[in-house]
Amino acid sequence: MIRFLLALSLLVSAGIAQAHLLPKQNATMKIVDDSANFVISVPVSALVDVDDDRNGLLSAQEIQQHSQDIEQQFTARFTVTNAGKSGKGLMAWVVPPQTDGDPLDSDYVVILHRVQFDEPPQKPAVETDLFGTGDGEEQMTMRATLGEDQEVAILTVDNGKHQFFRGSLAIFVDFVGLGMEHILGGLDHLLFLLTIIIAGAGWRYWLGVVTSFTIAHSITLTLSTLGIFSIPSTIVEPAIAASIVLMAALNLKYGPGDRGAMGWARIVIIFACGLIHGFGFASAIGSMLSGTSSLVATLAGFNVGIEIGQFVFLAVVLLIILAFRKAGAGDWSHYIPKLASLTALAVGMMLFLRQTELI
Numbered sequence: 203m204i205r206f207l208l209a210l211s212l213l214v215s216a217g218i219a220q221a222h223l224l225p226k227q228n229a230t231m232k233i234v235d236d237s238a239n240f241v242i243s244v245p246v247s248a249l250v251d252v253d254d255d256r257n258g259l260l261s262a263q264e265i266q267q268h269s270q271d272i273e274q275q276f277t278a279r280f281t282v283t284n285a286g287k288s289g290k291g292l293m294a295w296v297v298p299p300q301t302d303g304d305p306l307d308s309d310y311v312v313i314l315h316r317v318q319f320d321e322p323p324q325k326p327a328v329e330t331d332l333f334g335t336g337d338g339e340e341q342m343t344m345r346a347t348l349g350e351d352q353e354v355a356i357l358t359v360d361n362g363k364h365q366f367f368r369g370s371l372a373i374f375v376d377f378v379g380l381g382m383e384h385i386l387g388g389l390d391h392l393l394f395l396l397t398i399i400i401a402g403a404g405w406r407y408w409l410g411v412v413t414s415f416t417i418a419h420s421i422t423l424t425l426s427t428l429g430i431f432s433i434p435s436t437i438v439e440p441a442i443a444a445s446i447v448l449m450a451a452l453n454l455k456y457g458p459g460d461r462g463a464m465g466w467a468r469i470v471i472i473f474a475c476g477l478i479h480g481f482g483f484a485s486a487i488g489s490m491l492s493g494t495s496s497l498v499a500t501l502a503g504f505n506v507g508i509e510i511g512q513f514v515f516l517a518v519v520l521l522i523i524l525a526f527r528k529a530g531a532g533d534w535s536h537y538i539p540k541l542a543s544l545t546a547l548a549v550g551m552m553l554f555l556r557q558t559e560l561i
Contacts, residue, residue: 224299226310229344231366236322238282238289240315243299243342245334247309249275258336262298262305272296276313280330284323292316309336324348329363353496370499377487377500381507384486385515390442390553391479392515393546397449398472399519400539412512414469418476419483420505426484427501438481440557445475446550453543483508 224230229242246253246260252268253260265272273294282289295314298305326346333340341358346366353373355364385391398411426432452468487504523538 224312227342229342231346233348236319238317238326242313243310244313244332245310245339247334247336248332259307259309261307269296279332282317283327284319289317289319292318325365325367327365331362333359370496373496374499374503377503378507381504382511385508385511393446395515397546399516400542401453411472414473415476418473419480422477422480423483426481433481435485440554441478442482443550443554443557446546450543450547
């Protein structure tokens with residue numbers, strides 16, 4: 203009975219009252235007085251010897267039969283500290299994700315957890331390796347609340363530890379890294395950058411096109427994350443792919459940007475495409491911004507990270523071109539923009555067809 207009341211109070215304090223306790227790969231932490239209250243989704247593939255029929259799902263019967271084992275695995279692999287001191291776990295209760303109707307077989311379970319400290323935690327840290335092997339199960343998005351402050355962190359297989367509420371500077375640094383990771387790991391954004399970089403030569407041209415793209419995506423990134431104006435991802439993603447096709451086609455038709463027939467029209471087109479890409483950037487951090495008190499630090503850090511990533515990519519492309527020329531390939535180096543544009547055109551068309559589900 204006491205355990206049930208603790209779980210009920212945890213759900214109330216966490217604000218959980220839905221048909222599903224929590225979406226997959228998500229977690230919440232709410233600090234109340236001297237306690238940290240958690241609702242955490244844990245993938246079945248992260249647990250050992252609990253899936254009796256090995257179908258990747260847990261039935262209500264399997265959850266009931268292995269609840270104690272699941273709770274023990276959880277408490278051993280999920281730690282919460284404050285100022286380096288571990289808290290005292292008051293409860294860890296495993297439940298099916300559904301809150302209404304008969305429990306369905308699911309590829310994840312929900313853990314209700316409460317940790318108590320000697321004093322109210324101001325900078326709690328969480329560390330876990332409860333990541334699965336399925337698609338998307340290599341990370342966990344955790345939203346933490348302390349009074350009026352909110353912070354969202356993404357825990358991953360490579361970095362399963364995070365300290366919350368460290369201040370704006372730390373958040374800024376984190377989002378600089380996230381921005382760099384997003385731009386350098388995004389094939390669509392890199393292809394678009396390639397089409398605008400490869401189309402011209404000279405620092406004036408590169409400064410002009412990159413500045414145009416930067417200003418444009420900064421505008422829509424800000425508007426979207428502030429909730430002022432946004433476009434559904436079902437429109438944004440195909441539009442980003444279409445922007446790659448457009449710029450590649452312009453390169454093939456008109457040639458390099460600093461000598462071709464496009465002139466300033468190319469800058470205007472790049473600006474328009476940048477507006478679309480900004481909505482794409484916003485989708486990468488949209489869920490991490492809602493309610494956070496460090497919105498400025500988050501937006502600024504992510505934007506700075508994107509710009510650093512862009513200039514890193516620009517430097518790599520220019521170094522490759524320079525290496526070709528120094529290697530004695532100057533006679534045919536003028537074919538590089540055409541070859542790169544043809545490649546971008548083909549890949550961009552494939553991305554567009556995939557995003558529109560035509561293939």
